Amino acid sequence: MHRPRTARLIAAGILLACLGAGWFGWRYHAEIVPRRYNPFTALHVADEPSFATRFKLMRAGTDAGYCRSALSTSELKAASLPDTMTADGCGLRNAVRIRGGSVAVSAPFTASCPLALSYALFERHVARPAARMHLGADLRSITHVGSHVCRNIAGTSRRSDHATADALDLVAFTTAGGTRVEILKDWQGNDREARFLREVRDGACRLFRGVLGPDYDAAHADHFHLAATGFSVCR
Numbered sequence: 287m288h289r290p291r292t293a294r295l296i297a298a299g300i301l302l303a304c305l306g307a308g309w310f311g312w313r314y315h316a317e318i319v320p321r322r323y324n325p326f327t328a329l330h331v332a333d334e335p336s337f338a339t340r341f342k343l344m345r346a347g348t349d350a351g352y353c354r355s356a357l358s359t360s361e362l363k364a365a366s367l368p369d370t371m372t373a374d375g376c377g378l379r380n381a382v383r384i385r386g387g388s389v390a391v392s393a394p395f396t397a398s399c400p401l402a403l404s405y406a407l408f409e410r411h412v413a414r415p416a417a418r419m420h421l422g423a424d425l426r427s428i429t430h431v432g433s434h435v436c437r438n439i440a441g442t443s444r445r446s447d448h449a450t451a452d453a454l455d456l457v458a459f460t461t462a463g464g465t466r467v468e469i470l471k472d473w474q475g476n477d478r479e480a481r482f483l484r485e486v487r488d489g490a491c492r493l494f495r496g497v498l499g500p501d502y503d504a505a506h507a508d509h510f511h512l513a514a515t516g517f518s519v520c521r
């Protein structure tokens with residue numbers, strides 16, 4: 287009568303012991319799991335993103351040192367900026383000035399470390415491969431219209447992600463062959479430029495916390511708003 291119950295308890299005990307051992311091994315002997323799949327190890331920008339990247343980016347959002355050491359593995363030219371937080375919810379903390387990476391940027395821009403880190407991953411693992419796949423060429427430059435400005439979200443009293451340099455607005459991509467793809471004129475349709483932009487948007491959603499584009503509203507018809515903080519959204 288009691289035997290099946292005892293057997294179930296023993297089985298449950300063995301299962302719990304195995305799970306516990308697995309957790310301990312993963313947590314304290316991180317080398318047994320490849321770095322790109324292990325949420326407890328450092329983030330290296332060259333590693334192909336995986337499900338663990340989301341956890342590492344969350345950690346980068348709360349741990350300034352972790353974020354900076356992850357950013358140092360990227361090809362971005364990034365110079366540290368002094369903290370200048372102001373009382374009204376604007377300013378910089380753990381921010382850098384980005385002067386481009388293996389893909390040029392239309393102008394240097396200021397970014398919080400988490401934004402810079404997501405951008406580094408985006409440039410390497412989303413924008414460049416998408417250009418090669420859909421446009422048949424290397425990506426030469428990314429055109430943006432700014433990242434850091436002290437303002438509220440339009441029509442609200444809430445600070446924008448831009449107030450703390452946690453968001454970047456992209457408008458166009460140019461290949462080495464001279465093809466320029468603009469969100470405003472190329473988003474609609476199903477030609478290679480439109481497919482490139484959709485792949486870029488969808489890829490960005492895996493690396494940024496918030497992504498807003500033409501599918502979101504008319505205010506984003508001409509740009510992708512890529513944010514490292516705020517609501518988790520992908521449209």
Ligand SMILES: [Zn+2]
Nearest residue numbers: 453454455511
């Ligand atoms: Zn924006």
